[in-house]
Amino acid sequence: MAKLKVPSAQHLARNWQExxxxxxxxLVSLARNPPTFSYQILFGFVRDMLLLGVPKEQIEFAIRTKVKRETVRGYYLELLPLIAEHFLDESPKYVMSVDRRYYAAGRGLMVPFDPPIxxxxxSGLIFPWFSFWKSNPLSGDRLSLFVTMVKEILAEDPDLEAADFQILDFSAPKGSGERQLEIIHASDVPLLSDARKTEMLEIFAEGYFAAAEELRTTPDEIVEQDAPGDPDQQGLFD
Known part of the structure; x- marks a missing residue:
C-alpha cells in the first residue's frame, strides 16, 4: 500500500493547487509513482566546497566514480558547474547545519523544514535554499507561500532571523533546455497576507488528509517505470 509522507515546506508550496x-x-499520484532518488548528496558536496575548500574537479571525480546510475550521475554533473561557480569566491568564516524545524500547516499537519546549511x-549570515527543479520552479503565490512560511520559521530563532535568505533557483528558462542559476532574494518576494496564507494552507491540508484516506482505503495502482523518474520530482519529501 502506498503511503503518503508529510511534504517539506518547499514541496507543500510546489504541490499546492486551487x-x-x-x-x-x-498527492495520490505522487505517492503511487514516487521519486527514485534525491539531490541530498549535493548538499554534502556544497559543505565540502565551503568548509574544506574541495575543488570542483575532485567532486566531479567522486560523482563519476561513485554514482552508479548514469541518469542520476548526469543530473549531478549538470548542476555541479553552476554550484561551483556560485561558491567560487566564497570564503566563509564558518559553515553550520541547522536542526529540523516544523511548521503548523493546519488541521494538525506539521510540515518539516530542514535548512541544508x-x-x-x-556580509553576514547567509542562508541559501537550493531549488533543483529543472522546470516549473516556484513562482507567484506558491513562491510567496514558501517564503512566508520560512520567514515565520526563521523569526522564531533570533540567531536566524537576520540571515540573508536566498533561493538558488537552478531551473532552465522556458525554451532554453539549459539550467541557469538565478538568485532570488527572499526580501524581494511579496509575502502573503494572513488571510491568503491561511486559505492556501487550509486547502492543502484538506487535500492532504483526503489523499491519505484514499491511499489507506483503496488498492495500489500498478505503475510501470522504465526510467528513474522525473528529475523534477526527485526528493519530493526529503
Whole structure:
C-alpha cells in the first residue's frame, strides 16, 4: 500500500493547487509513482566546497566514480558547474547545519523544514535554499507561500532571523533546455497576507488528509517505470 509522507515546506508550496480535490489527486499520484532518488548528496558536496575548500574537479571525480546510475550521475554533473561557480569566491568564516524545524500547516499537519546549511560570509549570515527543479520552479503565490512560511520559521530563532535568505533557483528558462542559476532574494518576494496564507494552507491540508484516506482505503495502482523518474520530482519529501 502506498503511503503518503508529510511534504517539506518547499514541496507543500510546489504541490499546492486551487482546490483540495486537485491537491488530493496530485498527492495520490505522487505517492503511487514516487521519486527514485534525491539531490541530498549535493548538499554534502556544497559543505565540502565551503568548509574544506574541495575543488570542483575532485567532486566531479567522486560523482563519476561513485554514482552508479548514469541518469542520476548526469543530473549531478549538470548542476555541479553552476554550484561551483556560485561558491567560487566564497570564503566563509564558518559553515553550520541547522536542526529540523516544523511548521503548523493546519488541521494538525506539521510540515518539516530542514535548512541544508547556513554560513558566515563577508556580509553576514547567509542562508541559501537550493531549488533543483529543472522546470516549473516556484513562482507567484506558491513562491510567496514558501517564503512566508520560512520567514515565520526563521523569526522564531533570533540567531536566524537576520540571515540573508536566498533561493538558488537552478531551473532552465522556458525554451532554453539549459539550467541557469538565478538568485532570488527572499526580501524581494511579496509575502502573503494572513488571510491568503491561511486559505492556501487550509486547502492543502484538506487535500492532504483526503489523499491519505484514499491511499489507506483503496488498492495500489500498478505503475510501470522504465526510467528513474522525473528529475523534477526527485526528493519530493526529503
Amino acid at each position: 482546490t483540495p480535490a486537485k491537491v488530493q489527486r496530485e 547556513i554560513y558566515g560570509g563577508t
